[in-house]
Amino acid sequence: MLAGCPKKDEPDPFYVQQRLTIGAGEGGTITPLAGLYRYDFNTLVELSATPDSNYVFVNWTGSSTSTDNPFSVFMNADKTYTANFAKKQYPLTIIVVG
Numbered sequence: 001m002l003a004g005c006p007k008k009d010e011p012d013p014f015y016v017q018q019r020l021t022i023g024a025g026e027g028g029t030i031t032p033l034a035g036l037y038r039y040d041f042n043t044l045v046e047l048s049a050t051p052d053s054n055y056v057f058v059n060w061t062g063s064s065t066s067t068d069n070p071f072s073v074f075m076n077a078d079k080t081y082t083a084n085f086a087k088k089q090y091p092l093t094i095i096v097v098g
Contacts, residue, residue, distance in 0.1 A: 027055030027085030049083035
């Protein structure tokens with residue numbers, strides 16, 4: 001074995017992975033599913049948010065903020081994101097007669 005090389009059962013110290021933690025607020029789901037993922041350094045990951053029928057997608061918050069959906073994340077560091085949703089709002093007009 002060469003000096004300075006890791007043993008076969010040891011992780012390569014030059015192989016870097018970044019952690020991505022994602023979640024969704026009330027009112028929708030995300031792809032990939034909520035959880036903790038590991039990606040190779042410099043990987044581009046696409047996050048997608050799908051609102052439930054009575055909600056709308058608002059934004060992604062966490063390591064940065066974006067209203068893009070889908071949202072592309074460049075994994076050059078550990079990152080955390082949450083998809084935020086809001087209940088749909090409908091206009092209400094009241095007409096008083098008499």
